[in-house]
Amino acid sequence: MPVQVSHPGVYIHEVAGGSRAIVGVATAITAFVGRALRGPLDEPVTISSFGEFERIFGGLWRLSGLGYAVRDYFLNGGGTALVVRVDVDAKRAEINDRGLSLLAAGPGAWGNKLRVEVTHPPVEEAREVAEAQGEGVTPDALFHLVVTDTATTFREEFLNVTASGGPRQMSLVLRSSQLIRDGDPLPTLVRPPEGAYEFGDSAGGADGDPVTPARYTDGGKEGKKGLYALEKADLFTLLCLPPSAPGGSTDPDLWGAALSYCDFKRAFLIVDPPPGLETAEQVLSWLDGLGLKGPSARNGALYFPRIHRPDPLRGGVVDEFVPCGAVAGVMARTDASRGVWKAPAGIDAGIAGVSGLAVTLTDTEQDKLNPKGVNCLRTFRDAGSVVWGSRTLRGADVFADEYKYVPVRRLALFLEESLFRGSQWVVFEPNDEPLWGQIRTSLGAFMQDLFRQGAFQGASPRDAYFVKCDAETNTQYDMDRGIVNIHVGFAPLKPAEFVVIDIQQKTAGSSA
Missing domain, CATH: 2.60.40 (Immunoglobulin-like)
Structure with a gap:
């Protein structure tokens, strides 16, 4: 608004610079949904250490795998977690x-x-x-x-x-x-x-019954209970559903609903295998039975086999646990050290605290699983147990999906959420070239910063990304309907999944 002048003198008018910085969202806020010894029901509680989990939710509990998964998460580098307690017919003392x-x-x-x-x-x-x-x-x-x-x-x-x-x-x-x-x-x-x-002298408390899939999804998103209690949270990027018992398995009927919800929330689901799977054929048969197909399968990944580690509640006896918490911790650790565009796999993706794996896989067995989109956990001499796969549930070779790899999909989800939140200021602004220019500047600066960090392919920004918002993307018809069209493209980094080394003999004086 112009300065209103009324007398001779100097007037100061602050003019907006038009620069609006976009800040990337966190990439490794992991949500855990399951049974706990105590704590509020159907409320997402933010914690930053296993000590907080012990104080609020009672720590490890033999009737639930939740505490064990949360412990593995923080032990492997996790930073922030959301915990939702679900239970059936539990009573208060x-x-x-x-x-x-x-x-x-x-x-x-x-x-x-x-x-x-x-x-x-x-x-x-x-x-x-x-x-x-x-x-x-x-x-x-x-x-x-x-x-x-x-x-x-x-x-x-x-x-x-x-x-x-x-x-x-x-x-x-x-x-x-x-x-x-x-x-x-x-x-x-x-x-x-x-x-x-x-307490208990008047009316004693009681633990509830094992949680059914219906308890996780009852009431839908509007009910905000169970899995959908995460509607009350501002942001989560990874989702884990530990089983009701440490050695048990998550109900197969729940994975489909969880994958659809992750697709809706721009989050990524870590799927755990059930106990008893020992061969590649058994794993593939079980995976086919889940029916996790279609585009939403890009938002999930399966890791096999389960992990072995000591159980403090059983005197240190080695028991079998789901890998979701440990894998989520590895993802968080990789994001912090290298970025969400780096595959959370390889020799550096070691799993801390494990004494071994439920199944020792060979190269021949992984030859059957990897092309089908199953990520393997392997044990190597000196390196120990590591994550040795980085494909989404849409990563089977037959699909030839553009989101075949976990880091590519997670980078896309990170960009979508960051640009969604960072572009809210655009709403109700005058829809014309001055606005489009500000959008190009704001989004372009964000993408350029990621390029400098090594998030994209290409030797120059032109090769790595583009931000387009002009008269070509916004016709008069769009403007009349109040629509601003912004096109953002990026060249993702694909992990070096297969390393081929050619070795040949050469004679002295000959050229290669």
């Missing part, structure tokens, strides 16, 4: 004793091991605190709560809370607790008497 009504923070038998101690503050201290709180709080309404999880010794203290009214009202204060919530109805006494209170 509660206290309803001597006027104290409390619930465990979440359902499950873990709540039966909670213990609450109630104490009253000294009279003089209570009088001072009540006066400071105001709002009609009386000294004889204040009490202290100390909550202990006797199974883990985790402890929380809540000082000078009240049953009703005031800034320290118990129903408000306990919202931050990881162990308990205020019950209903509220305590009928002014305050509960001093003493110890045991």
Whole structure:
């Protein structure tokens, strides 16, 4: 808007430069959906370490493979994860004793091991605190709560809370607790008497039944439960569905729904094989039975075989686990060190913490699996167990798909999400050449930065990418409908899947 001048002098007017930087989205935020010992149900919780998972979701649990997969993820280089707890008919432990009504923070038998101690503050201290709180709080309404999880010794203290009214009202204060919530109805006494209170004495908590595929998908995206609780999350880029039991398998009926959802969310699904597969023929037969076909199969990859590692809950006995968490960790580690365009496979893609693989594959066996789009985990001398394949579920040679390789597909998803989020400012701007020029500048700078990092093929930007937004891509008919057409192209890097070395003898003095 022009400066309104009213008197002689100098006027300052700030003019927008037209430059809008696009920031690439994170490439390795892994979502884990499954059963947990405790924690909120159907809520995506962001964690950045296995210690956080232990604190919020109870750590490893023999009735679920979720904790083991999350542990493998962080052990192999994972940085950020989203965890969604699903369960069926789990019950909360509660206290309803001597006027104290409390619930465990979440359902499950873990709540039966909670213990609450109630104490009253000294009279003089209570009088001072009540006066400071105001709002009609009386000294004889204040009490202290100390909550202990006797199974883990985790402890929380809540000082000078009240049953009703005031800034320290118990129903408000306990919202931050990881162990308990205020019950209903509220305590009928002014305050509960001093003493110890045991959860489960009134109504014990109970773990739920094994989770069915319907529990993951019931209600669809609108219901925001199970798998679709991730609708509440801002972004996830990888998806893992660990089985209900560490040695079990994810229900085959769930993989199709998960793959479609990843296609919708621009995410990538890591598919785990079931136990008992030992030969290439068995793997291919099982994969064909899943029916993961069509364009959406570009958004997923299968890794075989399962991994062996010690189980802390069984005294260190070596057991069998799904590889999804470890593979997701390798992807996150590769993204951080090399970029999403680098294949998460090779000698550098070692799997940490494993003692071996469920099946020791040979070159001959991989000859049958690799052309069908099955990524193999292999064990090599000195290198140990590594990821030795990088094809999508659409990577079978017969398809000749342009998204045959995992890094190519994940790079495309990264570009789509980054450009989608970075172009929101365009909406409702005047649709003409000045806007098109700003779009070319903004998107071009983003692509140029990726080119300098080595994300694309080509010796020059002209060979590596293009951004086109002009009168050729935007006709008057499009402009009349309020449409801006932007064409972005890129030349992806394909992994060197096969290395061929020609060796020949030469005689002295002869040329090659």
